[in-house]
Amino acid sequence: MPARPLNRDERFESEALPQWRSLFRTACRLMRNTHDAEDLVQETMLRAYRAFDRYQPGTNIRAWLYTILHRVRLDGTRRARRAPGFTEIEEDTAAVRPAQELVAAGGLDLSRALQDLDEPFRTAVVLRDLEELSYEDIARITEAPIGTVMSRIHRGRKALRERLKGASS
Amino acid sequence: MSCNPERVTGYVDGELPPEEGQAVEEHLRGCAACREQVDAERGLRTRLKALPEAEARAGFEGHLHQRIRFARPSPLRFLVPAAAALAAVLLWAGGSPVVVAWELSRDHDHCFGMSTLPAEILTSDPAAAAARLAPPGLALPSLPRRAAGLELVGGRRCPLADRRVVHLYYASRENRVSVFLVPDGVRLDDRYATDSRANAVRLLRVAGTTIGIVGEDDDVVAAFEQALLQTRV
Numbered sequence: 341m342p343a344r345p346l347n348r349d350e351r352f353e354s355e356a357l358p359q360w361r362s363l364f365r366t367a368c369r370l371m372r373n374t375h376d377a378e379d380l381v382q383e384t385m386l387r388a389y390r391a392f393d394r395y396q397p398g399t400n401i402r403a404w405l406y407t408i409l410h411r412v413r414l415d416g417t418r419r420a421r422r423a424p425g426f427t428e429i430e431e432d433t434a435a436v437r438p439a440q441e442l443v444a445a446g447g448l449d450l451s452r453a454l455q456d457l458d459e460p461f462r463t464a465v466v467l468r469d470l471e472e473l474s475y476e477d478i479a480r481i482t483e484a485p486i487g488t489v490m491s492r493i494h495r496g497r498k499a500l501r502e503r504l505k506g507a508s509s
Numbered sequence: 510m511s512c513n514p515e516r517v518t519g520y521v522d523g524e525l526p527p528e529e530g531q532a533v534e535e536h537l538r539g540c541a542a543c544r545e546q547v548d549a550e551r552g553l554r555t556r557l558k559a560l561p562e563a564e565a566r567a568g569f570e571g572h573l574h575q576r577i578r579f580a581r582p583s584p585l586r587f588l589v590p591a592a593a594a595l596a597a598v599l600l601w602a603g604g605s606p607v608v609v610a611w612e613l614s615r616d617h618d619h620c621f622g623m624s625t626l627p628a629e630i631l632t633s634d635p636a637a638a639a640a641r642l643a644p645p646g647l648a649l650p651s652l653p654r655r656a657a658g659l660e661l662v663g664g665r666r667c668p669l670a671d672r673r674v675v676h677l678y679y680a681s682r683e684n685r686v687s688v689f690l691v692p693d694g695v696r697l698d699d700r701y702a703t704d705s706r707a708n709a710v711r712l713l714r715v716a717g718t719t720i721g722i723v724g725e726d727d728d729v730v731a732a733f734e735q736a737l738l739q740t741r742v
Contacts, residue, residue: 352577360573361565368563375619378569379668382576389577451560468522469557475524494518497550 352392355401360385362402362471363409369454369466370413380416384409403477406467410481453503460484461496468493512536517543521550566615604696606712607703609721614705616667616676617687617723626678628663635677638664642675647692649675650715656736657729659686684729688737689721713738 346354360381367377367384388395388408395404454462463482467473475493479486513533519525520533537544620627630641639649642664654661656679664677667689675690697719701712709727711734713720720737724730 353574357573357577360570364565364569365562372623373619374563374565375615377563378565381565382573385573386576450556454557454560465557469554470560475519475522490519490524491515493522494515497518497553498514501549501553 348392351397352389356388356392356395356405357385359402359405363405366406366466366471367409369470370463372455380409380413383412383416387412400477402471403473403481406471406473406477407481410463450500450504453500456503457496457499461492461499464489464492465496465500469497512540512543514543514546517546518550521547521554606695606697606701607705609691609695609719610701610703610705610710610712612669613687613689613721613723614708614710616669616689617685617708618706620665620667620676620678620687621685626663627665628678629665631663633661635661638677639675642666642677644673644675644692647673649690650718650720652677652688653736653740656740657686657732659684659729659733679733684724684726686722686724686729686733688733689719689723691719691721692717695719 363381363384364377367380368374371377371380384405388405391408395401454465457465460482464478467478467481468475473481475486475489478484478489482489484492516525516529516533517537520530523530525533533543537547630638632638632641633654635652635654638661639651643649644666652661659679659681662678662680664675666672667674667676673692677688677690679686679688695712697712697714699714703710704727708723708725709730711722711730713722713734722730722734722737724733
């Protein structure tokens with residue numbers, strides 16, 4: 341007897357959800373801490389679930405999920421900038437010296453250099469060098485021409501190499 | 510062909526069309542600078558791939574499954590408010606004080622660990638903070654402007670339990686204390702004290718709301734709790 345075809349929810353659970361680790365790994369490189377990375381992965385998965393009817397079976401599910409993750413992250417950045425009443429605390433007021441600075445004072449390693457890399461270079465390098473996505477996929481995810489993707493990867497790697505050189509000299 | 514570093518990057522990644530790849534290869538034979546770039550980029554890629562990976566918290570995968578399950582359209586849509594409340598309770602693993610303490614401690618580290626506090630409002634006026642942050646339909650218990658040498662600096666509605674938890678930041682030059690107002694879902698008789706994730710945590714029940722106090726220094730947290738109880742007597 342032929343196996344019953346999976347329904348929508350079952351397909352999502354078997355195809356999309358297992359990708360959460362790979363999304364989390366990327367999110368950790370793009371966000372400031374694992375808490376924010378988890379929030380980003382959760383929001384990405386919820387949006388992916390709601391939009392799963394628009395996913396074409398047989399195409400690259402990781403690239404599709406990364407496209408959503410990229411949009412969620414951009415939306416979050418824009419929302420944070422727009423939030424009424426959101427003010428950043430000045431460095432020297434009562435509040436609080438961040439623990440991260442102390443950690444950073446200990447040395448500049450590759451992980452830190454990657455965290456400090458400006459956008460859109462960081463996303464390009466992370467998607468290429470950590471997730472090994474093709475230029476074509478990265479172009480689709482970041483909505484940029486392939487030539488721009490190549491240029492961003494080039495400049496991102498160059499900046500990383502220079503930072504590492506600066507840190508070791 | 511003259512030096513074209515971006516194309517060399519494309520060559521390293523095997524992303525050039527065959528004829529362009531061949532042109533780069535020929536150029537490399539005579540150009541030490543571009544060969545050096547190839548080696549450097551390959552070396553960097555190897556190092557990037559070898560970076561240690563962060564772990565998600567234990568139970569995150571289960572939590573994700575649960576969130577997806579709650580996102581499913583239900584034939585009983587009129588029960589959505591009840592489902593939302595249930596989701597909040599489930600987030601706390603049945604309202605266990607141990608789990609609640611752990612989550613609050615984690616959020617304390619999260620907020621105070623950032624380069625700027627993720628405050629929705631920066632104020633030392635508790636009434637202004639309450640007016641801005643109280644979830645719809647809920648009144649917050651009144652809180653002090655200062656306690657145990659710390660002063661209110663601001664707050665936010667934190668993502669825990671569907672943003673129904675209010676997180677207030679108190680700080681002095683030396684210390685930081687978080688005060689959380691949790692409207693529902695915690696199984697708590699009266700008071701609960703523990704150490705969680707290297708922070709001191711106190712939970713107490715005031716007028717139907719659970720107040721969580723979290724800080725690095727146990728004495729400061731205890732003094733803050735006392736000050737809070739005294740202002741309420």
